[in-house]
Amino acid sequence: MRIEANGLGKRFQRDWIFRGLTHVFEPGTATAILGPNGSGKSTLLNTISGQLLSSEGTLAYSHAGRAVAVEDVPPLLAYCAPYLELIEELTLTELLHFHTRFKPLRPSLSPQALIGLMYLEKSRHKLIRDFSSGMKQRLKLALALYADTPLLLLDEPTTNLDRTGMDWYREHVHATAPGRLVLVSSNVPEEYDFCPQQLSVTDFGAQAAR
Incomplete structure (x- = not known):
């Protein structure tokens, strides 16, 4: 992309x-994407994703050498943010099967295998509303x-994660980032130190003050 x-x-x-x-x-x-709290990092990320319209300027998207219209961007992106909601009335297994119907997992990776990668095997039939904030963020x-x-x-990305969760994030972002366009909005070095x-x-x- x-x-x-x-x-x-x-x-x-x-x-x-x-x-x-x-x-x-x-x-x-x-x-x-760096800056102190309240500086506009999330707004920028939401604008780049196409979720917010820009007030001026342009954004052009392309994939595999072909132009992509902004309305066709959502199937090509994956987004994680603390303010995004999960369907809390579903169990973990139900949520994964529902979610992957419109946002498929990587080839050969099943919902059950993803549960294993998250170390949430004992919570596969647990309602999302009963998850801790750290479990929800890992999901x-x-x-x-x-x-x-x-x-x-x-x-x-590591909001609500403890030290173990932070280590989990670093392991799996390193495993999945290569070959993708990755943008990380943060002011915590451990969240983005893999970004060149x-x-x-x-x-x-x-520029806004000028």
Whole structure:
């Protein structure tokens, strides 16, 4: 997946969140979106994903050498963020079978195998609403990391994870990032230290004051 941003900006009412971003995100690369809390990292990620419309500038998407319309981007991306909701009335097994109907897992990986990768075998028939916050975050991560998509977006991926969960994230993001376009919104180095490229929201966010 390739994404080209040209003069991208987003504002709410009269306040610019970021402005003047021109950058090309190349296939097979990993980029960290950095900045303090409240600087607009999540807004930028949501804009790049097509979930929010930009206020100015353009975004161009392509995959395997072909242009992709913004409305066709969702099947090509996997997204993990603390604010995304899970269907809590389902059990873990039910949720995985439902979710993978529209967001398939990587080839040869079954929902049951994914449960094993998450170390949640004893919770396969447990309702999601009864999961701890850490278990829910690990589930969100697994659904994104192991989705068969060329674009992976991670917003503060280790929120609610303890040390064991952090180690799990680092192991599995290293296993699944190669070959994909990966964007990580974070201000925690352990979440993005595998990313060779970095963008600071404050660098182009400063354009908003001009």
